[in-house]
Amino acid sequence: MSDPLADLFRASFAGDPTHLSRAPGRVNLIGEHTDYNGLPVFPMALQREVRIELRPRRDGLVTLVNADPEFEAVEFEVGVAIPPGPTGHWGNYVKAPAQELARRHAIIRGFDGVLASDVPVASGLSSSSALVNAVGLALAEVNELGLDALEMSEIMADAERYTGTRGGGMDQAISMCARVGHAARIDFHPLRLKHVPVPEDWRFVVADTGVRAEKSGPAQAAYNRRRSECEEALKLVAPRLARARLTPRPPAGYAEMLRSVPDDEVLAVGEEVLPDTLYKRFRHVVTENARVVEAQDLLLQADHPGFGTLMDESHGSLRSDYHVSSAELDELVAFAKEGGAAGARLTGAGFGGCIVALADTDTVDDVVESLVCGYYEPRKLTDRLDQRMFLAVPSAGASFGEL
Numbered sequence: 001m002s003d004p005l006a007d008l009f010r011a012s013f014a015g016d017p018t019h020l021s022r023a024p025g026r027v028n029l030i031g032e033h034t035d036y037n038g039l040p041v042f043p044m045a046l047q048r049e050v051r052i053e054l055r056p057r058r059d060g061l062v063t064l065v066n067a068d069p070e071f072e073a074v075e076f077e078v079g080v081a082i083p084p085g086p087t088g089h090w091g092n093y094v095k096a097p098a099q100e101l102a103r104r105h106a107i108i109r110g111f112d113g114v115l116a117s118d119v120p121v122a123s124g125l126s127s128s129s130a131l132v133n134a135v136g137l138a139l140a141e142v143n144e145l146g147l148d149a150l151e152m153s154e155i156m157a158d159a160e161r162y163t164g165t166r167g168g169g170m171d172q173a174i175s176m177c178a179r180v181g182h183a184a185r186i187d188f189h190p191l192r193l194k195h196v197p198v199p200e201d202w203r204f205v206v207a208d209t210g211v212r213a214e215k216s217g218p219a220q221a222a223y224n225r226r227r228s229e230c231e232e233a234l235k236l237v238a239p240r241l242a243r244a245r246l247t248p249r250p251p252a253g254y255a256e257m258l259r260s261v262p263d264d265e266v267l268a269v270g271e272e273v274l275p276d277t278l279y280k281r282f283r284h285v286v287t288e289n290a291r292v293v294e295a296q297d298l299l300l301q302a303d304h305p306g307f308g309t310l311m312d313e314s315h316g317s318l319r320s321d322y323h324v325s326s327a328e329l330d331e332l333v334a335f336a337k338e339g340g341a342a343g344a345r346l347t348g349a350g351f352g353g354c355i356v357a358l359a360d361t362d363t364v365d366d367v368v369e370s371l372v373c374g375y376y377e378p379r380k381l382t383d384r385l386d387q388r389m390f391l392a393v394p395s396a397g398a399s400f401g402e403l
C-alpha cells in the first residue's frame, strides 16, 4: 500500500523510515484556565494527530520535513541551548522538546523524519503540544531513555515554555496518556490521571470559529496575563485567609486553599480584598474547579443534561469573568444550543479557536445543521467543512513503534 509520508521520506532522505512516533491533539471538555493554577482539568484526546515517520541517526542532528509545504524543513543539533527560530516558527515546537530532554538526559542521537498533522492549527486543539510530544517521544525512544508517559508529560510541559507560553500541563498530559474511549480528569502536583469512559451515545461536536488563536501571537500575551492575574489574586487572598483563621498559614496554592476552605468563604474573602477584575478572574478559577469535580461524577453517571449544564456555566464564566471568549465563539455556542446541544463552551485558551458542544446520537444531526446554517453558511465558510467541524472520538495517547 502506498504511504505518502514514507514516499516523502524517500524523496527527502535516502532509504526508508523505520519508526513511527504519533501524538494526538485534544479537546478539553471542562476545566479551562485551571491547570496552571494547579487545579484539575477534564479533556480527552482526539482522533486527529501528528505523525512522524523517522529513522534514527548516529549523530545528534534532527532533520524534520513537514508534509505541508507551507512549513519549511527544520534542521538543528540537539543540545542544552538550541537557538530558537523567529517567534511563532513551527520549528520552535520541534526544538523545545529536544532542548528540554538534552538538559535532563544524554541525547546523543537525533533522527531524520517527515511529519504530517491533521490537528487544526491555532484552534485550541493543542496542535502544538501534539507536535512537541511526537518529537519528544521520538527522541526519548531513539535514545532509550526509559521514561514513562507521566514523566514524559511533565518534561514536555516544561519543554513547551521554550516557545514563550507559560502553559499548564494539560495538553501534554492528555496527548501522552489518554485512553481510547475515555476522557480523563487530570490533577497536578503530582501529575495523575483518572480515566473515565465516555458513554457510547454521547457526541462531542468540535466547531471552529475560523478565527485563529495564535498561541505565539497576541493571544500569548493575553494568556500569560491571565496567569499572572491569578497569581496576584492568590497573593492577596491567601494571607487574609490566614488572618481570618480560616487556614493555619497562608495557603501556598489554589489547590491547598480550596482543600482547606469552602468555596463560598474563599469567594467572600476574595470579593473583600480583590479589585474588580482580579476578583472576576479569581471567581472563574474557583467555580471552574468545582465544575470539574462535579463533571467527573456526572460523566461516571452518564448524566448528559447535567454535564451539559456545567459546560454552559463554564462558558458563561469564561466569557463574563475570565474574558477569553469572543463574539464568534459566543455565536457558535448559541447556535449549538439552538440546535439542541445539552451544553456548549469554548475549548482551549479561547480568544478564537473552537467550541465543543455536547449532543447525543439523537440530537447530533440537528446541532450540526444549526451550526452550518447559523454560522458557516452566512459567513461562506462552507469550504473544508470537515476541517472546521467534526465529531471528537476519544482516542489513545501518544505511541512510538517500528514501522
Ligand code: GLA
Residues within 6 Å of the ligand: 031, 032, 033, 034, 035, 036, 167, 168, 169, 170, 171, 348, 349
Ligand atoms: C492552553 C494551555 C493549557 C491550558 C489551556 C486553558 O491550551 O496550553 O495548559 O492552560 O490553554 O485551559
